[in-house]
Structure formats: C-alpha cells, structure tokens
Amino acid sequence: MLHHLPILSPDPIWGLTAEFQADPRPEKIDLIVGVYRDETGQTPTLNVVKEAERQLAATAGSKAYRPLAGNAAFNASMTRLLLGDGASSLERAATIQTVGGTGALRLLGDFIKLAQPEATVWTTDPGYINHRPIFEAAGLHVRDYHWRQQAEGIDVELAFNSLADARPGDVLLIHGCCHNPSGIDPSAEDWAEIAAFCAKRDVVPLIDIAYLGFGLGLDEDAAGLRHLVEALPLVLCAASCSKNMGLYCDRLGAAMIVAPNSGVLANTTRNLENLGRTNYSMPPEHAAAVANIVFSAKDQWAAELAAIRNRVSSLRTTFCDTLESIGAPASFQALRQHKGMFSILPLSPAQMQRLRAEHGIYGSNTGRVNIAGLRAADIPMVADAIVKVAAYH
Ligand SMILES: Cc1ncc(COP(=O)(O)O)c(C=O)c1O
DSSP, rough: GGGSSSOOOOOOOHHHHHHHHOOOTTTTTEEOOOOOOOOTTTTOHHHHHHHHHHHHHOOOOOOOOOOOOEEEEEEEEHHHHHHTTOOOOOOOOOEESSSHHHHHHHHHHHHHHHHHOOOOOEEESOOOOOOHHHHHHHTOEEEEEEOOOSSSBBBBHHHTTTTOOTTTEEEEESEEEEEETTOOOOOOHHHHHHHHHHHTOOEEEEEEETTTTTTOOOTGGGGHHHHHHOOOEEEEEEETTTTTTTGGGGEEEEEHHHEGGGGHHHHHHHHHHHHHHTTSSSSSHHHHHHHHHHTTHHHHHHHHHHHHHHHHHHHHHHHHHHHHHOOOOGGGGGGOOSSSSSSEEEOHHHHHHHHHHOOOOOOOOOOOEEEGGGGGGGGGHHHHHHHHTTTOO
C-alpha cells in the first residue's frame, strides 16, 4: 500500500520553519509562521485564558461526550461575536463548533460539495496557502481571483474582472479582515461593492475570519461580514479562535451559515453535524469551555487583544519609518496601510533567499513576513538587510 503514496516535499511553511530551527546563527529572525509573538519572542497565553483554565481545573467537570455541534453556549456566543449583539440576523444563523478555523473551512467545503457539488470556490491570489488544498480535498473546483493593492486598498475592479467566469452558485472566499498574506483589507465602500457583485452574480460569499480583533477591533473587523449578512440571503463563515484568544494548539473555531430564513436552520445544522460525525464525531470541549469564560470577561479579553493589536501596529509604523529613513524603495511604504500581522515585502524569491542566507532573516519566498515576529530592537538590522538585498536584481 505505502509504495502507492505520492512523494511529497515538506510543507512550504513548516519546512522553512525546520530550516530556521536548524540554522545555528544566534541572531536569526523568524518571520515565517503566522503566530503572534511578544517582545521576548514568545507566543504568550492570555491572562484571561490562564484565569479561565484555573477556574476549569478547580471545577474539574465531567469528560463525558458532548453534543455533535459542540458546546452550545460557545456556538451562541460566537454567533453574537460575529454578527453583533442584538442583530436581527442572529435568528437565521446556524453555528457549529469546529477544530480550529481550518476545521471550519473543511466542514464548509464538505457542506458546499454536498449542497452544490459543481460549485467553484474562488480564492484570492495571493492567498492563504491552505485554502486551495482544503477545498480541493473536499472535491471542489478551485480558481483564483486577484487581490492586489492600488493606491488606497484593494483593486476591486481587477478582482471583479478576474471573476468574469464566476457562475451562479459559485462560492467567493473573502478574508474577513487582516488578509493573509497581503494585509490589504477592503474599505466599507469595497464591501458594499462586493455585496452588490455577489447579489448580481448570485455568488455565495464565504468569509474566512481568522484574525478578528487583530485589525481595528472586534466589532470593527466584523463590519464587512455584517454588511454582507445584511445585504445577502446566504453567507457562509469560517471563524478561528487561534489568534484572538491565543488558543492555537487547542484548536477552536466555528462554522456559521447565515441562511435566508430560520426555517432551514435545523436541517442545515443536522447536515453540518453529520459531516463532523463521519470525520471526528464531535469537536473537543476544553477550548470551548475556556472560550465561554473568556466571553464572560469580554472587557479584559478586548483589552488584552488591544495591547496585541497596538504592538503589531506600532512595529509596523517603526518598521516603515526606519525603512524610509535609510532610503528603502518607496514601494515598501505600502506596508503602512496593511492590517494584521502579515505583509508581502516587494522582494523577489531570490532576494528573499538572500535575506535568509546572508542575514538569517526568514520569510517566505513569496515575500510574506509576519510583522509580529519582529522585535523592536531588531528593526534597524532587518531594515538595513532589506535595503541591501533590494539593491540586487
Ligand atoms: C486566512 C486563514 N484562515 C484560516 C486559518 C486557520 O486557522 P486555525 O489555526 O484556527 O486552523 C489561518 C491560520 O493561519 C489563516 O491564516
């Protein structure tokens, strides 16, 4: 059996991380994997999460099986977090707990395959490295559309032109905020145009929101999703708690379907549950129980998240100021407008390799870097190295 297996190269991100770990240079810098890091280079556990875990350990509840949709209180709180307290759309939403944001994407992929097997899922180019593999694994066609920078934000016209072949029933995957890898987010006007496009072309949006709270704030970052939900009869959403609660390895997320009316919700949920049932039966409870306590201390959570967001944004500003002050090409200044942890440096794969080989600075060959991987003290050295490699063509 095993000799029939395809021969695979290492995953590009995790393979590069292994290369980083094997690099003996003490001054090496990891800007590869999308995790938040503090000034000491650690990915901290939020205080609000530590407190929640203390409470759970003290009560030591039963580990008996949970329902197929996971933790009902978590599902209700996630729906409110995404759609807004008191939103009328809450009544037409079905939400199921998933194994991280990845689990939500795959569950929705399987759901689309079941409901609309011929649908094409349109993903952004550049885009999240795992989108295409997830939807192809679900048996769906996947095509790309352009997600490019213009003077102010996203070039919507270019995006729509590259969607010329989209057919009714196709799925348009949009990053809800903090686009990975480009950091380019739609403005309110862009979201209105996206909603009008979906309505006119009868295309179903799927919002992947993995960085809620990392852009401008918990409510602000959900504004695009909420706009689409108000404007359209059907919206799919894959949410992750990995980054905004720092629960990366506990694997918590949610798949939400905002349906045309509440009458279809019970059957929609049963179908989502059934898809999970044939895969892992039910999602793990622990992180959802933690999240419920975090939701009940929302002010503390929002404050800790704001500190993270402000640190990333101040690193971004200092990075751009430093690049400007040492004469880096003007194209680097686009990074200032970006939201969230990622940006694409305007460097070629060869220049990114040079950055690694000569300066020990690790980003993807595509130019993607995790700004949160920078420490303030490293910025002058990183900026200097970038200017040096940018001079080679
Ligand atoms: C755009 C995007 N979607 C989904 C995910 C998956 O998140 P999770 O780690 O919760 O599975 C990520 C993680 O990096 C991401 O960047």
